[in-house]
Amino acid sequence: MNGPRKDSYDVIVVGGGVSGLSAAAALERLGVESVLVLEREQECGGAPRHIESPNFGLREFHRLMRGPDYAAGMRARVRSAEVVTEFSVTRLLPGGKLEGAGTRGMRALAAKRIILASGTREASRHNRLVSGARPFGVVTYGALQRYLSFAGLKPFRRAVVVGTEWVSLSTLQTMRKHGLRPICMIEEQSRTIAPEMIMRVIERFFNAPVYRGAHLERILGNTKVEGIEIEQGGRLHVIECDGVVFTGKFIPEAHLVRLGQMDFDQGSSGPITDQCHRLSDPAYFACGNVLRPVEASWVCSREGERVARLVQRSLARALPASGGFVPVRLSDPIRFVWPQRLVFPYEQEQSGLCLKVSFRRPVRGMLRFAADGQEIWAKNISAMPEQLVKVFPKRMPSASVADFELRFHEE
Amino acid sequence: MSQKVYDVAVIGGGVVGCAVLRAFTLAGLKCVLLERGADILSGASKGNSAILHTGFDAPPGSLEHKCVQEGCKEYLEIHERLNLPLVRSSALVVAWTEEQFRSLPDIVEKAHKNGVADVTQIALEDLYGRETNLSAGAKGAVLVPGESYIDPWSAPLAYAHQALANGADIFALSEVQRGEFDAGHWKLMTPGGLFKAGVVINCAGNFGDIVEAINRPSAFRITPRKGQFLVYDKPAADLLQCIILPVPTKRTKGVVVFRTVFGKVVVGPTAEDQEDRELADVTEKMLRDLKAKGESIIPGLASHEIIATYAGLRPATQFDDYQIDADRDRHWITVAGIRSTGLTASLGIAKHVLALYEEKLGRLNPIDEPVWTPVPNLAEHRPRAYQKPDAGELVCLCEMVTRKEMEDALSSLLPPGDMGGLKRRTRCTMGRCQGYYCGHKVAQLAQGRLKEPSQ
Ligand SMILES: Cc1cc2nc3c(=O)[nH]c(=O)nc-3n(C[C@H](O)[C@H](O)[C@H](O)COP(=O)(O)OP(=O)(O)OC[C@H]3O[C@@H](n4cnc5c(N)ncnc54)[C@H](O)[C@@H]3O)c2cc1C
Ligand SMILES: Cc1cc2nc3c(=O)[nH]c(=O)nc-3n(C[C@H](O)[C@H](O)[C@H](O)COP(=O)(O)OP(=O)(O)OC[C@H]3O[C@@H](n4cnc5c(N)ncnc54)[C@H](O)[C@@H]3O)c2cc1C
Numbered sequence: 001m002n003g004p005r006k007d008s009y010d011v012i013v014v015g016g017g018v019s020g021l022s023a024a025a026a027l028e029r030l031g032v033e034s035v036l037v038l039e040r041e042q043e044c045g046g047a048p049r050h051i052e053s054p055n056f057g058l059r060e061f062h063r064l065m066r067g068p069d070y071a072a073g074m075r076a077r078v079r080s081a082e083v084v085t086e087f088s089v090t091r092l093l094p095g096g097k098l099e100g101a102g103t104r105g106m107r108a109l110a111a112k113r114i115i116l117a118s119g120t121r122e123a124s125r126h127n128r129l130v131s132g133a134r135p136f137g138v139v140t141y142g143a144l145q146r147y148l149s150f151a152g153l154k155p156f157r158r159a160v161v162v163g164t165e166w167v168s169l170s171t172l173q174t175m176r177k178h179g180l181r182p183i184c185m186i187e188e189q190s191r192t193i194a195p196e197m198i199m200r201v202i203e204r205f206f207n208a209p210v211y212r213g214a215h216l217e218r219i220l221g222n223t224k225v226e227g228i229e230i231e232q233g234g235r236l237h238v239i240e241c242d243g244v245v246f247t248g249k250f251i252p253e254a255h256l257v258r259l260g261q262m263d264f265d266q267g268s269s270g271p272i273t274d275q276c277h278r279l280s281d282p283a284y285f286a287c288g289n290v291l292r293p294v295e296a297s298w299v300c301s302r303e304g305e306r307v308a309r310l311v312q313r314s315l316a317r318a319l320p321a322s323g324g325f326v327p328v329r330l331s332d333p334i335r336f337v338w339p340q341r342l343v344f345p346y347e348q349e350q351s352g353l354c355l356k357v358s359f360r361r362p363v364r365g366m367l368r369f370a371a372d373g374q375e376i377w378a379k380n381i382s383a384m385p386e387q388l389v390k391v392f393p394k395r396m397p398s399a400s401v402a403d404f405e406l407r408f409h410e411e
Numbered sequence: 412m413s414q415k416v417y418d419v420a421v422i423g424g425g426v427v428g429c430a431v432l433r434a435f436t437l438a439g440l441k442c443v444l445l446e447r448g449a450d451i452l453s454g455a456s457k458g459n460s461a462i463l464h465t466g467f468d469a470p471p472g473s474l475e476h477k478c479v480q481e482g483c484k485e486y487l488e489i490h491e492r493l494n495l496p497l498v499r500s501s502a503l504v505v506a507w508t509e510e511q512f513r514s515l516p517d518i519v520e521k522a523h524k525n526g527v528a529d530v531t532q533i534a535l536e537d538l539y540g541r542e543t544n545l546s547a548g549a550k551g552a553v554l555v556p557g558e559s560y561i562d563p564w565s566a567p568l569a570y571a572h573q574a575l576a577n578g579a580d581i582f583a584l585s586e587v588q589r590g591e592f593d594a595g596h597w598k599l600m601t602p603g604g605l606f607k608a609g610v611v612i613n614c615a616g617n618f619g620d621i622v623e624a625i626n627r628p629s630a631f632r633i634t635p636r637k638g639q640f641l642v643y644d645k646p647a648a649d650l651l652q653c654i655i656l657p658v659p660t661k662r663t664k665g666v667v668v669f670r671t672v673f674g675k676v677v678v679g680p681t682a683e684d685q686e687d688r689e690l691a692d693v694t695e696k697m698l699r700d701l702k703a704k705g706e707s708i709i710p711g712l713a714s715h716e717i718i719a720t721y722a723g724l725r726p727a728t729q730f731d732d733y734q735i736d737a738d739r740d741r742h743w744i745t746v747a748g749i750r751s752t753g754l755t756a757s758l759g760i761a762k763h764v765l766a767l768y769e770e771k772l773g774r775l776n777p778i779d780e781p782v783w784t785p786v787p788n789l790a791e792h793r794p795r796a797y798q799k800p801d802a803g804e805l806v807c808l809c810e811m812v813t814r815k816e817m818e819d820a821l822s823s824l825l826p827p828g829d830m831g832g833l834k835r836r837t838r839c840t841m842g843r844c845q846g847y848y849c850g851h852k853v854a855q856l857a858q859g860r861l862k863e864p865s866q
Contacts (some may be wrong), residue, residue, distance in 0.1 A: 103803050147851040150851050
């Protein structure tokens with residue numbers, strides 16, 4: 001693959017996945033001419049490239065599609081922008097400069113605006129601090145998909161699935177399709193993350209019981225997985241298996257933000273942005289799941305389009321200044337809110353302002369959003385840790401505000 | 412397997428065995444190394460702190476002290492010719508209590524006694540000037556300018572490669588199970604066949620006492636001492652400059668916070684005695700303790716991502732010092748109990764063992780012009796393959812490993828025997844995603860080319 005044709009562009013999109021391709025296609029439509037998409041893999045399309053389950057495309061293409069077909073549809077939307085694959089961005093520098101490595105070594109590039117759309121990865125067993133040696137057969141769902149669909153390899157025969165998120169259900173489907181047996185699912189919380197009603201059907205259908213309130217004590221085996229030990233209600237038991245699949249915990253692929261010395265949110269593990277998707281260095285914008293864990297493809301695709309409009313306006317100097325932002329304050333058990341800061345005026349296109357909130361633990365109670373101590377939104381909610389709760393303030397204060405606060409009152 | 416009669420058979424391909432193999436080969440002897448695992452470096456040398464010690468805190472007058480200093484000196488002399496990295500970071504021994512503070516002068520005195528003359532106690536402003544992210548509340552510190560860190564795998568691999576290039580043989584999956592000493596020669600029985608050698612050198616690490624019993628009842632007993640570690644992703648590296656050591660206790664050097672040549676930050680090790688000689692597992696509780704410990708030293712770590720965890724087993728005996736000894740009558744040299752400084756000391760140990768051999772067992776005939784075998788650089792601060800115009804395809808996108816590097820490793824003089832070996836030679840899958848992006852590619856590339864497929 002040849003490297004980028006030029007050294008400088010109006011807009012560079014880092015990551016040619018769902019949100020990056022959507023942004024590039026939208027920039028084309030908006031008439032921004034000099035656009036470069038940088039993708040580190042051999043093909044654009046992002047995570048859906050290896051997700052077989054047919055839950056994609058309903059909003060964008062008006063039909064249910066498998067991930068690879070959806071990725072192909074996304075690629076086809078980009079017509080005139082320059083797309084360079086096999087190019088890994090390694091550093092973001094102040095003011096819209098970046099460095100990266102292609103097949104012919106290092107390149108330095110510059111752009112008036114850079115859109116970070118590097119997506120998300122899954123938390124490994126190491127990140128989760130799981131006990132055990134390093135036997136073969138421990139994977140995440142995405143890695144399993146890649147083993148199966150890209151390499152035609154099976155890392156195990158009978159595995160335990162850790163997690164009960166929606167993707168955990170896709171994991172069961174994938175395993176079944178490839179003749180791998182899911183033995184059971186384990187969930188740390190006392191109820192499943194995907195709705196219990198569905199989980200009960202799933203348990204029966206796959207003949208794979210869910211252990212709720214179960215802690216993965218350790219992975220057994222030194223060179224190959226021999227089983228796992230779980231603790232449930234104070235009792236330990238061993239489940240024999242030759243594989244473990246970790247699912248449902250995502251980490252934004254956002255180390256570039258930190259290496260680039262831009263403001264970073266420990267709660268979301270993504271960049272801190274304002275509602276215009278702008279990072280602390282206003283030459284940078286971000287969209288898609290690099291922002292936070294985790295939204296479905298159609299949301300990311302829409303974010304890409306929105307960022308394209310915002311970037312176009314930013315190039316025309318038609319965005320509110322980024323300097324005078326007000327952070328949204330939070331307190332436990334709120335893990336993060338996105339966007340983390342707001343700039344004036346608040347108008348965020350037609351759709352209005354929407355904040356997304358994530359909690360550290362399962363919660364039930366009243367979530368309140370206040371400006372200068374005045375409540376402007378409140379709702380009774382119930383949420384699990386990996387879910388995003390939407391806050392839609394109907395009327396934002398017209399004058400500028402010195403303080404925003406999100407507060408949760410447990411039931 | 413081999414009809415050859417070797418001058419020397421080295422049992423065990425840890426860093427010590429590799430350094431010994433190199434030294435004896437360069438001394439003109441025909442040598443073989445027999446390794447139990449599918450690849451060398453599958454024992455204690457698999458997981459350590461990668462610090463090149465000055466020996467400032469070693470027991471004065473000990474054999475360990477002598478070997479550490481000799482080993483460190485030789486590493487400094489040869490590392491460039493083998494293309495091995497060295498980061499001269501310095502270390503700080505930080506006192507957090509009044510009691511620890513009162514012991515700092517002793518640490519300085521001991522260092523001076525050990526010949527490490529540049530060790531000094533420094534003022535608090537100096538400490539916080541060097542380490543701006545260090546937790547408040549330090550009482551004082553000792554600066555050890557000479558402490559450095561290196562690549563813990565490329566170094567022994569380079570020693571093994573140089574031995575191979577100068578005529579040595581290495582056999583994996585060759586656990587020495589029995590041996591017979593007869594008419595001045597050893598016959599060693601392994602699943603890979605029978606090997607004959609004039610002299611045997613036991614470098615079997617955590618199996619040192621078991622292998623020792625092939626010759627005579629072991630005078631020491633190995634109790635593996637596990638050390639667990641946490642690895643933080645690259646952005647955390649800005650949080651510190653030096654190797655941050657605690658004031659040591661009698662039992663261990665304590666939990667260290669340090670950077671690696673691969674650009675990461677590591678917190679560890681723990682010190683846990685165990686019976687199992689092979690199971691280097693991590694445990695959630697200890698990992699959580701390490702996390703808290705690391706954050707108590709560098710609070711900024713709390714906001715950084717933990718990308719990996721690992722553990723290593725120190726071959727500890729009931730004695731403090733190394734167990735090195737030559738049995739003149741039965742042509743057997745013991746090199747055991749190389750507990751927690753073997754990466755540094757290995758070259759010095761090899762020199763010491765060579766002198767023992769010459770004194771008690773035979774003559775040396777050093778090779779005039781030995782072949783030097785530079786190894787591929789994997790350290791972040793030096794040029795990497797992916798940065799070059801002929802980089803080609805990248806396989807591992809976190810650690811930036813090219814397909815060419817992986818192919819080169821798989822077809823090298825000493826190809827990896829298992830997946831761990833491939834990782835140690837290239838760093839593939841050892842970054843933040845732990846194989847999420849490239850695990851399948853690595854597995855595909857390695858398929859059918861490893862002695863033992865494992866992760
Ligand atoms: C295992 C897994 C399963 C999922 N399952 C579903 C599902 O079933 N349904 C659903 O709707 N959503 C699913 N998702 C969510 C998925 O993240 C979104 O569907 C969507 O892909 C997000 O778009 P994105 O643009 O943020 O990231 P992606 O589409 O993943 O694109 C990010 C792109 O950036 C590239 N990139 C990253 N870093 C760099 C760099 N430094 N230089 C150059 N390029 C870089 C990546 O290679 C990738 O192509 C899943 C995610 C994962 C990880
Ligand atoms: C947690 C930890 C931190 C450390 N930090 C540092 C540090 O910062 N700096 C430093 O200098 N040192 C450090 N060390 C010490 C260093 O790692 C060890 O001293 C060194 O690895 C010991 O090497 P070895 O060759 O003696 O043993 P090993 O590496 O265990 O090698 C022995 C080999 O012999 C093989 N073997 C066993 N039995 C047989 C048999 N019967 N036949 C054939 N082969 C056999 C084994 O498979 C193994 O490969 C640390 C160690 C640990 C565990």
